[in-house]
Amino acid sequence: MHSKIIGLDIGGANTKLASSDGTLVELHYLPLWKNTRLPEVLKEIAQRLRPERVAVVMTGELADCFEDKEQGIRFIKETVDSAFGSERVSYINSQGRFQNEAENLRELAAANWAASARLIGEEVGDCIFVDIGSTTSDIIPIRSGEHRAGLTDFERLLRSELVYAGTLRTNLAALLEKVKLEKGMCRTSSELFATTADAYLILGKIDEDAYTCETADGAGRSKTDAMRRIARLVCADLSEVGEREIYEIAEQVKDKQISVLTEAILEVAERNGLKKIASAGLGEFMIKEAAERLGFECVSVSGRWGEEISKVFPAYAAARLLDAEKPGN
Template identity: 45%
Template sequence: EVAAANWIATSQIVAEIESDCIFVDTGSTTTDIIPIKDGHECAKGRTDFERSATGELVYTGTLRTNLTSFVDSIPLNGETYRVASELFAITADVYNVLGLIKDEDYVCATADGAGKSKEESARRISRIVCADLDILSMDDIKEMAEYIHAEQVKQIASGLKEVSDREGLDKVIVTGLGKDILCAEAAKLLGLDVKSMGDFYSDDECTVAPAIGTAIMMKNYLN
């Protein structure tokens, strides 16, 4: 039985950078938060189900995540708006509007089938509070987006804190599309020491990290 566990392979590479650390990998959809000790990953959960309970899997990502999954309400202009429980907008819209991802990073489908311009992203974000771009200005949308960004950072930080407290690890290596805008921010929020895998490997190498990690595992297994 082979589990879809990129995190096991990626942890091989991270362990070569730092033998005692937590690696935090936020992809398009999920975040892996994996403790490494003495050069070996030691995740307490072995399946996605188990990792949902250990802080090691936070099901939130840089692109595909439905905003209603982690935002209950949004403060704006002195009011607090409850969020609609539909799939109206995703995290890619938020980071698109904030200019935190590049156009070519928005690789997933949009929630409404419309385009990926900043204005179209802004319109989708307006809908989560039952509004539109006649009611809300672009400045309003940016304020909402900044709040949503901060909420997602807190969500990842809650898993990271659980792992850090339990394992007594305070060094963090971040990777994945959300490494700077989400993982590093979560680590900073907790006062942890952060390094980016991007300081050791190129972006292309980070992208194929699971493949490189698998090669390392194979090498170790054969030797």
């Protein structure tokens, strides 16, 4: 029997689920901007698991199918409440606290990192919590058990606490303006020809099972498919650039993404006087390398809670926080 308390992290592309005891982890690719199946999938989860209580965090309100964040929050909230029953559902806000009905609805926007930061603050202490998922990288300073980050994505982008690059869905042209090839430096094409998932699949940092998003060309997820997509980044095909050069482009992607991450972590570290990192997410491999470049201590969420929990950490943190709440608190 699985735990009767589950956490849900509803993003624009993925909905993640974890039980408070860590025995259950699920990831569902449910893009909100496309005739989303979120209502049907949540109802199926509710019927299959029959949880007593559900903790919810969200980032999907930013999806461009919504006119503004408030419309997105209302859609997600109504969908969850309909599936599980509103009396069973609790929402976590950008302070990392459970929201009551009277509080500002917009405080629920992009709050998944706040749940993670609260649990990390309790379990690890003062540090910079860095979580790289499929789409973004959160860089959250934590002191005295409380996060010190901006309360909106906009504020966090301004403070380098959010870097809009992830392990799967980032357009390679957004990271690399030029790549180094045998024939010289080559400008890249700003079409959506290839994503970070292609680069990390080729480098062996993810496997095909972890490649959960759509491919840029709608084709397969084999290494050959990924190579073909990366060749298009320089308007070429596999007869013009060989396997070795494709591998070198993928290495340049990784190096650039880690450089951007390192720069942001250093800015947050210097502003907050912190030199310890707690790493989570599908992109933990990047965080560990960034920590090495900076000479910072790195506590791995995978090492502490397991690799599967690390990939859905905000959902797990939300479930754990709800489990720890006493009635009346």
